[in-house]
Amino acid sequence: MRSRKIRNRNLQRTRYESYKGSTMKSVVEALLLQTLDTLKQQGVLAEDVNPRIVLQNTKDKSHGDFACNIAMMLAKPAGMNPRDLAERITSTMPSDPRISNTQIAGPGFINFFVNNSWLEEQVSKALSAPNLGINTVTDNDVQTVVIDYSSPNLAKEMHVGHLRSSIIGDAVVRALEFQGHQVIRQNHVGDWGTQFGMLLAYMEEQQNNDEDLDLADLEGFYRASKQRFDESEKFANRARELVVALQSGDDYCNKLWQEFNSISLQHCLAIYKRLGVSLTAKDVRGESTYNKDLQSIVDALADAKLLVESNGAQCVFMDEFKNKEGETLPIIVQKSGGGFLYATSDLAAVRYRAQQLKADRVLYFVDQRQALHFNQVFALAHKAGFANDTISLEHMGFGTMNGADGKPFKTRSGDTVKLVDLLDEAEERAIALVRSKNPDMDTASLEKIGKSVGIAAVKYADLSKDRARDYIFNFEQMLSFEGNTAPYLMYAYTRVASIFDKAGLDMNTINGDITLASEKEKDLANKLLQFPEILDRLTRRGQPHTLCSYIYEVAGLFSSFYEHCPILAADTEAEKQSRLCLAALAGKTIKQGLNLLGINTLERM
RNA sequence: GCGCCUAUAGCUCAACUGGAUAGAGCAUCGCCCUUCUAAGGCGAGGGUUGCAGGUUCGAGUCCUGCUGGGCGUACCA
Numbered sequence: 001m002r003s004r005k006i007r008n009r010n011l012q013r014t015r016y017e018s019y020k021g022s023t024m025k026s027v028v029e030a031l032l033l034q035t036l037d038t039l040k041q042q043g044v045l046a047e048d049v050n051p052r053i054v055l056q057n058t059k060d061k062s063h064g065d066f067a068c069n070i071a072m073m074l075a076k077p078a079g080m081n082p083r084d085l086a087e088r089i090t091s092t093m094p095s096d097p098r099i100s101n102t103q104i105a106g107p108g109f110i111n112f113f114v115n116n117s118w119l120e121e122q123v124s125k126a127l128s129a130p131n132l133g134i135n136t137v138t139d140n141d142v143q144t145v146v147i148d149y150s151s152p153n154l155a156k157e158m159h160v161g162h163l164r165s166s167i168i169g170d171a172v173v174r175a176l177e178f179q180g181h182q183v184i185r186q187n188h189v190g191d192w193g194t195q196f197g198m199l200l201a202y203m204e205e206q207q208n209n210d211e212d213l214d215l216a217d218l219e220g221f222y223r224a225s226k227q228r229f230d231e232s233e234k235f236a237n238r239a240r241e242l243v244v245a246l247q248s249g250d251d252y253c254n255k256l257w258q259e260f261n262s263i264s265l266q267h268c269l270a271i272y273k274r275l276g277v278s279l280t281a282k283d284v285r286g287e288s289t290y291n292k293d294l295q296s297i298v299d300a301l302a303d304a305k306l307l308v309e310s311n312g313a314q315c316v317f318m319d320e321f322k323n324k325e326g327e328t329l330p331i332i333v334q335k336s337g338g339g340f341l342y343a344t345s346d347l348a349a350v351r352y353r354a355q356q357l358k359a360d361r362v363l364y365f366v367d368q369r370q371a372l373h374f375n376q377v378f379a380l381a382h383k384a385g386f387a388n389d390t391i392s393l394e395h396m397g398f399g400t401m402n403g404a405d406g407k408p409f410k411t412r413s414g415d416t417v418k419l420v421d422l423l424d425e426a427e428e429r430a431i432a433l434v435r436s437k438n439p440d441m442d443t444a445s446l447e448k449i450g451k452s453v454g455i456a457a458v459k460y461a462d463l464s465k466d467r468a469r470d471y472i473f474n475f476e477q478m479l480s481f482e483g484n485t486a487p488y489l490m491y492a493y494t495r496v497a498s499i500f501d502k503a504g505l506d507m508n509t510i511n512g513d514i515t516l517a518s519e520k521e522k523d524l525a526n527k528l529l530q531f532p533e534i535l536d537r538l539t540r541r542g543q544p545h546t547l548c549s550y551i552y553e554v555a556g557l558f559s560s561f562y563e564h565c566p567i568l569a570a571d572t573e574a575e576k577q578s579r580l581c582l583a584a585l586a587g588k589t590i591k592q593g594l595n596l597l598g599i600n601t602l603e604r605m
Numbered sequence: 606g607c608g609c610c611u612a613u614a615g616c617u618c619a620a621c622u623g624g625a626u627a628g629a630g631c632a633u634c635g636c637c638c639u640u641c642u643a644a645g646g647c648g649a650g651g652g653u654u655g656c657a658g659g660u661u662c663g664a665g666u667c668c669u670g671c672u673g674g675g676c677g678u679a680c681c682a
Contacts, residue, residue, distance in 0.1 A: 054621095056621070056624080057621070058625090059620095059625080059626095059628085060625075060626080063625070067624085067625085069623090069624060072624080072662070072663080075662080076662095081662090082662065105625075106624085106625050106663095107624085107625080107662055107663065108662080109624075109625070153682080190682070193681080193682080194681090287682090310679075310680095311679070311680080312680085313679065313680050314680095315679075315680090321608095327607090329608090329678070329679080330679055330680090331679095332679055332680050333680095334680085335679095335680045336680065337680080339680085341680065341681080341682085342681080342682050345682095346682095368609085368610070368676075368677095369609095369610095369675095369676055369677060370677090370682080371609060371610080371676090371677080372608075372609070372677060372678070373677090373682085375609090397610090399610080399611090399675085399676095400675080400676085406674090406675095433644090434644095437644060438644095464618080464619095465617090465618065465619095466618085466619085468610075468611090469610085469611075469618095470610095470611080470675070471617090471618085472616095472617065472618095474617075476631095477616095477617065477630090477631075480630085480631080480644095481644040481645090482630065482631070482644085482645095483617090483618095483629075483630035483631065484617095484618080484619090484629070484630065485630085487644070488630095488644080488645095490644095491642080491644050491645085492645095494642075494644095495641085495642060495644095495645085498641070498642060499641055502641060503641085530621095533621080534621085537621065541622090545618095545619085546619095546621075549618095549619065549620090549621095549629090552629080552630095553629090556629090559645065559646065560646070560647090562641080562645085562646085563637095563645075563646045563647085564646085566640080566641075567641060568641050569640070569641070583641095604642090605642085605644075
């Protein structure tokens with residue numbers, strides 16, 4: 001396990017740094033690399049030292065624009081003290097007009113100050129280049145990334161538990177596509193299992209009674225059928241019959257099942273549309289599609305001599321999953337009664353994704369609680385050859401959504417919250433908020449803006465937190481215009497849009513020379529150029545919250561610039577044009593960033 | 606029992622996977638609207654990063670041991 005993790009990380013590292021090559025950081029890194037080579041030739045460094053050069057963005061301007069800790073890392077192997085080595089590095093480094101100064105600071109940091117004109121040139125280029133100057137990956141670096149997300153159970157209505165997977169997964173999907181990777185969405189819906197017998201029996205009963213099939217309230221339908229199951233022996237028997245019939249491929253039963261799934265899926269698609277989640281019907285590949293593969297998975301495990309019968313069940317025991325007493329945990333792939341389990345279908349899915357879809361990475365946006373399950377499935381899939389060792393299988397787990405009391409988010413009566421109800425409330429609250437700020441706005445605009453803000457607020461609140469942790473859901477906070485929230489960022493964007501509206505210019509086509517005269521302009525420019533590396537982190541680690549923090553910082557720096565640097569009323573025409581360009585890049589970056597999170601901006605609020 | 610996750614300002618969250626003085630917002634207190642949307646900006650106070658050790662030039666981050674919380678752990682997914 002451990003060795004595989006390390007291997008995967010190295011793989012990602014080498015493949016994912018493709019955005020580099022033209023960024024300011026990469027230029028400095030190349031210079032450092034060249035310098036280290038020279039030092040090797042001079043015998044200062046041994047030939048076999050090949051450290052990873054990490055250039056950091058400095059937090060404090062007195063430390064320059066970039067800082068590097070390489071001298072401290074190499075001090076020991078070189079047998080020198082860090083500051084002396086840093087001195088040696090900076091004196092050996094070829095001079096470059098793009099670097100205005102280097103300094104050695106603290107215990108041995110090398111601080112780089114970049115030339116202002118280079119910075120100006122970079123922002124101008126980013127503004128006029130397609131994709132905000134983000135290099136899309138080259139052909140050789142394009143990865144096929146399968147993303148397993150959302151995956152609701154079709155037997156029931158979508159509830160708040162499906163929100164995180166759908167939203168976070170979709171943000172990573174969009175970011176990967178923006179980088180130029182080939183993404184294959186997989187909605188691994190729950191469309192199989194014993195509960196379908198009960199549902200189909202109830203469907204049949206309603207149809208026989210000539211009642212209109214009412215699946216508008218799927219949750220109610222589920223409860224009603226469960227009630228019939230519990231109260232009537234006859235009904236329960238029929239339900240069991242239907243499960244068997246369904247599994248044996250009975251036509252009538254299959255038709256009922258498909259009808260049910262189709263209606264249930266429409267509910268999901270409606271929610272995706274409302275949420276702005278990019279999943280469609282063609283991305284659905286439910287559990288049931290792997291039914292035909294399950295026996296062959298078990299057979300393959302048997303052929304590989306991995307299968308052990310234990311208490312009548314077919315299991316695999318792997319040394320990786322051993323506790324201190326030496327007892328190994330089983331992975332059960334076939335029940336004593338012959339049925340298969342989720343480990344079996346997940347193995348089949350891995351095999352399909354690796355061999356049919358030819359994935360380089362498979363990302364699973366699934367609840368953190370299933371971590372052990374996925375660790376087992378991934379380890380076994382590799383061991384059994386369902387996936388070769390180069391494919392990276394990554395569980396992107398997330399924590400629970402809690403209420404204000406820190407306990408799982410529930411209704412007052414203790415039921416799970418339906419996703420539609422949550423979204424309804426968010427929209428209502430947002431409409432009321434927008435109305436309070438714009439008492440004279442007409443109802444149509446009010447609703448349009450309110451709905452947009454409400455959905456964005458819910459999504460952003462979730463996306464802006466580290467997915468690994470539990471988080472507290474709070475309407476007041478997410479709908480605030482203050483702080484790291486969707487309304488604030490959307491508003492920040494409208495401020496930019498409003499400038500261009502007033503000037504009668506198009507934010508998307510303007511370009512030209514940018515002069516960074518004040519600190520406010522420089523700070524904003526520096527931040528804007530960090531977009532590519534932020535995206536890289538997002539897609540490598542599956543963490544959209546890093547992008548949220550980034551957009552928030554951009555918006556903050558823009559606001560500060562906006563307050564201190566008159567744009568339309570600038571002193572000279574050249575200054576005005578320059579500031580317009582900088583504002584345009586800020587606006588486009590905020591908009592693009594939000595779009596990658598699945599959030600649409602408004603031109604006016 | 607064993608395993609995984611987690612503990613950061615009164616509250617909600619960050620901290621670029623070992624870097625420099627741990628940062629934001631809310632709340633509290635003080636400024637700034639005849640000037641591009643004040644739904645904004647500027648500033649102040651607020652911290653023994655759960656506790657105790659260890660590793661090293663350097664630890665919120667890595668290791669060990671405690672304590673509190675969450676979640677898993679053989680035929681549900």
